[in-house]
Amino acid sequence: MDLIANLSLGFTEAFLPINLFFCFVGVLLGTVIGILPGIGPLATISMLLPLTFGMEPTTSLIMLAGIYYGSQYGGSTTAILVNLPGEAASTVTTIDGYQMALKGRAGTALAAAGIGSFVAGCAATVLIALVAKPLTAMALSFGPPEYFSLMVIGLVSSIALASGSLLKALGMIVFGLLLGLTGIDIYTNKQRFTFGSIELLDGLSFVAIAVGVFGIAEIIRNLQSTDGVPPRLAQVGRIWPRLDDLRRMIAPTLRGTAIGSAIGVLPGGGAMLAAFIAYNVEKRVSPNSAEFGHGAVEGVAAPEAANNAAAQTSFIPTLTLGIPGSATMAMMIGAMTIQGVTPGPNVITSNPALFWGLIVSMWLGNAMLIILNLPLIGVWVSLLKVPYRVLFPAIIAFCCIGVYSVSNSVFGVYLVIGAGILGYFLSRLDCEWAPFVLGFVLGPMLEHQLRRSMLISGGDPSVFVTRPISAVLLLMALGLLILVSLPTTNKKRAEVFTEEV
Amino acid sequence: MHVKDLLSGGFFCGVAILYGSIALRDLPVGQVFNMGPGFFPLVLCGLLMLIGGALVLRSLFAQQSEAFEPVPWRAIALVSLGIMVFALLLDPLGLLLAVFFATLVASFAARKARLLPSILAAAAIAVFCVGVFVLGAQMQAPVFGSVFGG
Numbered sequence: 001m002d003l004i005a006n007l008s009l010g011f012t013e014a015f016l017p018i019n020l021f022f023c024f025v026g027v028l029l030g031t032v033i034g035i036l037p038g039i040g041p042l043a044t045i046s047m048l049l050p051l052t053f054g055m056e057p058t059t060s061l062i063m064l065a066g067i068y069y070g071s072q073y074g075g076s077t078t079a080i081l082v083n084l085p086g087e088a089a090s091t092v093t094t095i096d097g098y099q100m101a102l103k104g105r106a107g108t109a110l111a112a113a114g115i116g117s118f119v120a121g122c123a124a125t126v127l128i129a130l131v132a133k134p135l136t137a138m139a140l141s142f143g144p145p146e147y148f149s150l151m152v153i154g155l156v157s158s159i160a161l162a163s164g165s166l167l168k169a170l171g172m173i174v175f176g177l178l179l180g181l182t183g184i185d186i187y188t189n190k191q192r193f194t195f196g197s198i199e200l201l202d203g204l205s206f207v208a209i210a211v212g213v214f215g216i217a218e219i220i221r222n223l224q225s226t227d228g229v230p231p232r233l234a235q236v237g238r239i240w241p242r243l244d245d246l247r248r249m250i251a252p253t254l255r256g257t258a259i260g261s262a263i264g265v266l267p268g269g270g271a272m273l274a275a276f277i278a279y280n281v282e283k284r285v286s287p288n289s290a291e292f293g294h295g296a297v298e299g300v301a302a303p304e305a306a307n308n309a310a311a312q313t314s315f316i317p318t319l320t321l322g323i324p325g326s327a328t329m330a331m332m333i334g335a336m337t338i339q340g341v342t343p344g345p346n347v348i349t350s351n352p353a354l355f356w357g358l359i360v361s362m363w364l365g366n367a368m369l370i371i372l373n374l375p376l377i378g379v380w381v382s383l384l385k386v387p388y389r390v391l392f393p394a395i396i397a398f399c400c401i402g403v404y405s406v407s408n409s410v411f412g413v414y415l416v417i418g419a420g421i422l423g424y425f426l427s428r429l430d431c432e433w434a435p436f437v438l439g440f441v442l443g444p445m446l447e448h449q450l451r452r453s454m455l456i457s458g459g460d461p462s463v464f465v466t467r468p469i470s471a472v473l474l475l476m477a478l479g480l481l482i483l484v485s486l487p488t489t490n491k492k493r494a495e496v497f498t499e500e501v
Numbered sequence: 502m503h504v505k506d507l508l509s510g511g512f513f514c515g516v517a518i519l520y521g522s523i524a525l526r527d528l529p530v531g532q533v534f535n536m537g538p539g540f541f542p543l544v545l546c547g548l549l550m551l552i553g554g555a556l557v558l559r560s561l562f563a564q565q566s567e568a569f570e571p572v573p574w575r576a577i578a579l580v581s582l583g584i585m586v587f588a589l590l591l592d593p594l595g596l597l598l599a600v601f602f603a604t605l606v607a608s609f610a611a612r613k614a615r616l617l618p619s620i621l622a623a624a625a626i627a628v629f630c631v632g633v634f635v636l637g638a639q640m641q642a643p644v645f646g647s648v649f650g651g
Contacts, residue, residue, distance in 0.1 A: 051634075165506070167559070171513045171552040178520055178545045185528075185538035192538055193523060216580060223576040223610055389611035393604035393619075394626045396580065400587040400603060401596070401634050401642070408641055413588040417581045424577065428570075429509040447541040459534025 006356050007129055013357030014364050019062050022055065023361050026063035027368045030070020035077050035380050036391060040089075042434070043218055044071035045331050046210035047395070050402035057339040058354040062361040064335055065315075068328060069121070069365050072271065072311055073373060076113045076304055077380055080106055081236070089271035089307040092279045096292060096299030107239035109300050110377055112249055114370045115241075116305035120257040121366030124312035127261055128319075128359050132348060135320040139345035144452035145463050147323075149473035151446050154323055156477040157266065158435045159484060166485055168431045176436035179204055180443025187451065199411040206334040208412040209440065211399045212419020213426075213433045219392050220424045236381060239374055241297070249301040252282050256302035260309030265316050266325065271307035278306030312362055319355065320345055323442070327434035330441040338406070503563035510556025513549050521546035576610045583607025595646035596635065601627040 013019065026048075033044040048067050052060035072089060079090040080097035093113065100109040142150070159169040182193045183203035194200040241249070259281060260274040282302040283292045292299050314325045315332075322344030324330040336343045341351065348355045373380070403412040423433060457463035465471045524542040531537025587603035594602075605623040608614050631644055 167552055167556050168506075168509055171509065171549060171556070174545050174549045174552060175513065175516060178516070178542060178549065181542055181545075187536075188529075188538050190528060190538045192528060192542065193520060216584070220573060220576045220580055220610075223580075224570075224573040389608065389614060390622055392611070393583070393608040393622065394629075396583055396607045397587075397600045397604050397626050397630050400584055401600070401630055404587075404591065404642065405634070410588040410591055413584060413591075417584050420584075421577060421581060426509065426512070428572075429505045429512075431509050450541060451536045454534050454536060457534075459532060461533070 002133070003129060006133075006352070007360065009352060010129075010356030010358075010360035013058060013353045014062065014360040018056075019059050019357065019361065020364070022052075022059050022063040023066045023365055024368055024372075026066025027070040027365050027372060030067035030072075031074040031077075031369070031373065031380070032070075032383065034071030034074025035383055036074075036395075040075060040214070041068055041071040041328050042210065042331065042437075043214035044074075045328065046207060047215055047398050047402055049207055049210075049331070049335055050405045052335065053338065053405060057336070057341050057351075058357050060339055061332070061336065061341075061354065061358050062365075064332060065358060065362055066365045066368070068311065068332075069117075069308070069362075069369055072307065073114070073117060073369050074380075076117075077110060077373075077377075078384070080109045080113065080300070081381065081384060089275050089311075090304075091272065092275045092303040093300055095279070096294075096296050099293065099295035100297070100300065103295050104237045105295065107237040107377070108241045108245055108297065110236070111239050111241050111374060112245070112297050112301045113304040114373055115249065116253045116256060116301040117308035118366050118370045119253050120260055120305040120309035121312060121369075122363060123257045124261050124264070124309045125359060125363040125366075127313060128316055128362070129356075131316060132320055132355070132359070135316065136345040136348050139321045142321075142469070143467070144449040144456060145467050145470040146473070147321075148446065148449040148453055149464060149470040149477070150321065150323055151442050151449070153473050153477040153480070154317075154325060155435075155438060155442060155446075156480050158326070158438045159481070165430065168429075169435045172426075172431050172433065172436040173439040176439025177443040177446065179209075180440040181447065186448075199409070203444075204440075205403070205406060205412045205415055206331075206440065207338075207406050208403045208415040209419045210331060210334075210437065211403055212416040213423030213436070215395065215399050216416060216420030217423030217427060219395060220420065221427070222388060223392065236377055239377060245297050248288070248297050252286065252298040252302035253305045255281065255285070256305030257309045260306030261313045263306070264310030264313030264325075271310045271314070271326075274310035275303035275307040279303045308366070315358075315362070318343065319347060319358070322347075323445075324438065327437040330437050333441055503560040504569060506556045506560035506563065510553045510558075510560060513553030513556065515553075517546040517549035517553060521550070575612065579610035580607055583610070591642070591646070593646045593648050595643045595649065597627050597631050597644050598646070600630045 014023070029048055030044055033047065034041065045064060045067055049064070052063050055063070075090040076093050079093040080101050083094050083098040097109045097113070100106060155173050158173065159166055182200055184201055185192055191201065256278040259278045263274040263277065279299060279302060282298050283289055286292070286298050288296055288298060314329050317323050317325045318329040318332055322333070324333045333343050341347060341354065399416065400413055403416050404410060406412055427433065453463055464474055520542060524539045524546065528539030528542065529537035530539045530543060583603045583606040586606050587599050590599040590602055601623050604626045605619055608619040608622060635642060635644055
């Protein structure tokens with residue numbers, strides 16, 4: 001069978017010693033950095049991205065995927081142990097996870113998160129393998145107008161996910177699109193917005209911007225809020241869950257997996273939204289709903305399964321269409337481009353070993369996470385005890401070296417300073433950077449497809465609504481935009497994002 | 502008046518004006534069926550102007566927002582300075598010393614930093630970075646810079 005053949009190709013590729021090794025390194029480093037409070041997957045990936053540049057494309061993508069899962073799991077660990085979400089997607093985990101920790105059951109919560117993530121990871125891997133082929137076939141039939149509309153819907157849904165004001169999220173998208181255009185225009189060879197700098201001919205360095213706005217800005221924020229004092233830690237306690245806990249975890253884990261898988265595929269559907277929805281659903285349907293908010297194991301298993309499933313299925317649009325659904329996937333696209341792999345429907349045919357190897361390594365990465373994390377929890381806890389004033393200079397050094405190694409020039413390092421300062425101040429104004437990153441990566445693609453569409457149609461903009469697929473996509477985008485700007489949904493949305501304990 | 506909205510709106514307008522004027526000056530707009538390099542940027546600048554303007558307008562009619570937290574100037578200045586030290590010293594002094602001085606400067610971004618522990622930590626980080634990135638990840642950077650004939 002096709003699927004079996006593909007997966008076995010994937011297994012051969014993923015089990016190559018070098019890929020196995022770097023998958024492990026990625027998961028390990030991702031967890032280590034992700035555990036540091038306030039450093040989410042975006043900052044982690046941007047910091048560690050440069051480590052992967054010297055590798056083969058497949059190996060480097062496998063390692064990056066490992067970093068992604070690792071950092072997400074690390075974020076959950078921090079959420080449970082110190083009540084600080086390491087990243088947005090584990091915000092929900094703090095609600096019941098920390099309550100469990102206060103009751104001396106942090107170990108069980110960590111195990112629930114780990115097992116939930118693993119189950120979700122297995123299911124999502126199979127799902128990706130199943131739908132990848134048909135989806136790419138569909139994507140190959142897409143013309144420029146369809147791609148344009150698809151990107152529009154991706155951008156619009158990233159607004160729905162921004163927790164702050166809609167106008168600011170829109171502004172950040174457009175700002176990102178605009179900065180993404182920096183460099184040489186491929187149609188006319190004219191320089192755009194380079195301010196006369198040779199270094200900007202290839203565009204603004206994506207890595208430098210990501211490191212600045214996520215890594216450096218985060219450090220400044222943390223220095224302000226903690227001033228280097230280590231957080232208070234909960235006791236871990238017994239790790240292996242009791243039989244009773246395991247039984248209570250089964251249904252929530254499966255529901256969380258289903259919800260997460262579905263939401264992850266949607267453009268703009270991120271791990272955070274998946275976790276929120278899974279938690280709220282679980283709260284309604286669970287027979288133990290009264291316990292929610294006071295340390296219910298379901299309240300940890302469901303959102304953790306959901307955010308991991310979503311993290312994984314969000315690779316589907318990225319790998320099949322070449323269109324990132326979230327800021328993290330935008331980083332993956334950036335990494336692929338740097339590696340010389342053009343993301344899109346052609347990857348699966350032109351580079352099957354990379355494609356299937358990456359998919360199998362997702363499953364492998366999840367397995368490693370659980371093997372690695374449960375025995376090593378003690379190590380992670382001691383890492384949390386390292387005072388921040390010792391850690392942050394090291395993080396800054398990693399950031400500098402990483403950005404330098406992208407192009408072996410210090411120009412990018414100077415860019416980091418600007419991006420860091422701007423990143424800090426704009427977040428202080430409640431402008432979020434995730435929509436910006438999505439816009440930044442999509443900017444050139446969006447313009448390209450717009451220009452091609454107009455060339456094909458002879459300047460007739462109705463091409464976007466006369467082609468059925470494109471029309472449907474644009475209608476969906478419009479509907480979504482109207483929906484999120486309605487006062488009632490807007491209020492609901494605010495509630496979802498601010499819901500606490 | 503909502504200060505955060507006012508400032509972010511103002512920022513968006515500023516970007517729109519800067520980029521829009523560059524586009525108008527340097528980049529041909531072209532026709533709809535054959536867009537020039539200036540077409541899409543101008544559309545974006547128009548959009549950004551609208552968004553920024555709406556934010557500014559809204560801020561003027563809103564009630565007073567919450568108090569503004571103080572800006573951590575010390576952290577911003579010293580973190581930036583640390584990164585700049587790295588960029589400036591890398592070529593002349595090489596990776597080892599650039600990392601050392603950069604982390605030393607940056608460590609004073611935390612208010613409770615003291616000199617001796619900072620020096621020790623910076624030295625450890627520098628050695629660690631050279632080990633991981635140059636020996637481990639085979640990064641192309643001189644460990645000792647041009648001053649040392651590296």
